[in-house]
Amino acid sequence: MTVPKAEPESVDRRSLHERIAADLRDDIMSGQLAPGSSLPSTAQLKERFDASNATVQKALQLLKEESLVVGRAGAAVTVREHRQRTVRPAALMTPGRPGEPYRWLTEAARHGTRARSVLREVAEVRPPADVRSAFGLPADGTALLRSQILLIDDEPAELVDCYYPLSLSRGTALMERRRIKGGAPALLTELGHPPRRSVDRVSARIPTQEQYRALHLTSSTPVLRTLRVVHGDGNGPVEVTVMVKAGHLYELEYEFQVE
Template sequence: MADTGWVSVSAPYVRPRRPGEPDAWAEEAAQQGHVGTHRLRDVEEIRPPRDVAEALGLSPEGTSIVRRRLVLLDGRPTELADSYYPAALARGTRLAEMRKIPGGALAMLAELGYRPHSAEERVMARPSTEPEQQALDIRREDWVLVLTRVLRTSEEAPIEVTVMTMVADGRELHYQMIINEGA
């Protein structure tokens, strides 16, 4: 297979980090010689978009806690990441607070007894919106890739839906899966 540049793997992003371990984005960016960071933009309880509510198994009146982040590469915006959690699960925890979570949200979920077991991802491309253009510092004619990831427990209970909106600057989205037959 020819070298296609930076190939990202989803597995580090869907498992809780161990104490003292860097977050998955910081680690991946460092492996490529860059600095990857996040800026928390907002945390609030809302009625999520319909597709997110359905993925979380919420009623039409149901609410979720959303943590909105700006993902940066070497200080430049590269992605918007909005993570949604059922309000009944997240309310009253650090997931609902406007501050970083030691070890990350997945570590917090695991502490609460909701360990991620499976992940499903969907990707689509579409024209960017004006707020995305401003946040990502892109042009009006630029398109974005939207990757939606749903995490579930071993009992199939949905615990997190993350919607990642990134610049579609001609890069190929490449998936690779390694099957662990011994597991």
Template sequence: MDIDPSSDRPVFKQIADYFRDLIDRGELAPGASLPSEAQMTKTFGVAGGTARRALDVLRGEGLVVTEHGRGTRVRERGPMLRLASQRLTRANRAAGLGGFAADMRALGLEYRQEMLHLGEVPAPRRIAERLNLSVDAPVFVRRRRMWGGGEPMQLADSYYPLDLVEGTPITEENAGPGGSYARLEERGHRLSSFREELHARMPSEDEKRALSLQPGVPVVSLMRTAIDTGGRAVEVFDSVMSADKHLFQYDFSAD
């Protein structure tokens, strides 16, 4: 690579562009080592601070990681979870699988959920609005962390009106085959539709720790409202997912 000193693009960004291109084209594969700051200084004829800033750009974009004793490497990505529109089908529930379990089984990965909290909480405004309740009205929440292939994949909170879950396994750690949706349907609340809302953002410090996120990796917030045949919202699923481990795939009819 030749540095263009006449370019209006700073030299450290030119160096970052060079390595980003190698990563994008697969010439630097996941786990491959990048030159050290000292090596970059010699190769590109730049100051140490310039090389450091180039690596900072790549780290900030989540492309590389630097570990003590191992140097800087192209970041290795974990399993990619494909979230397709078919994941919430009644057929999966009939087979005893919740949505996450069905997705992970399709990938051939082991999965588990770690229960973080079970109990009544005041409904946050965003949840109350979707459940047609007053703000701070009591709701039941199942708060958990979902693991796939040995890695934390999602933080998932499911909120329910109290009258729908009292006396059901939904209030227990194991909601039973097919998950909470199967239990709601057994109680007469046959599901008719789901509405999902997604937006991307940078994670909080707590989310970084809980999902073992590398610097520069954003999260996707997914909020799903489950609606029964009577038009009642029976659950709001509020989740946070590592953006680099999830692919969202939706199929729509042209009609």
């Protein structure tokens, strides 16, 4: 019997310093290199990756620019504390109680960080194709956009574009250019459209130019893009949201219960 040949591995065409940074980034993200621990010495990294001193330093510079590590030339480079954040979408679905801030803000405070949001735009727009598809809109269909950027400890953390059906949002606070007390889930509940079910589609993508600038990214590491379709008690979605996070700073945690 003829044994089929294994498929040849594809060639990694990235520069060596990018490949070194990628491997070290994975060590940091997986916890192999814990917060506060020192990276291997330059001599050890040179031996591990068969690289020159200059190449290793370029790799470390990438990680410093991403704020994953701190250190200076000639001194130990250490993994920065509290960089990776775990996002638990289920914890954000329940609307806040009357008078409470948006759940995202209270969750951030619970983990010891300062969070705030900046409203970027409120307008009737033609949404992206996947948002139009979720709403069942035609190619020239429009929806209300509420766009904001979320900051943690004054660092850009996430771009959030929330879209709402015009039939639901007209004449409500959703149309106003101001933050909504308790967040949109609380307002939707007040309007008789409480969020009941959320469906997420998560993908990793290379950041667009706008995302790169807005999130203050320093390399082309992927971003995490979540398309969230929120359903109420009716047939169609009450909200469709596009969220974009820096991929090297976040992980998503989903919990499922088998019935």
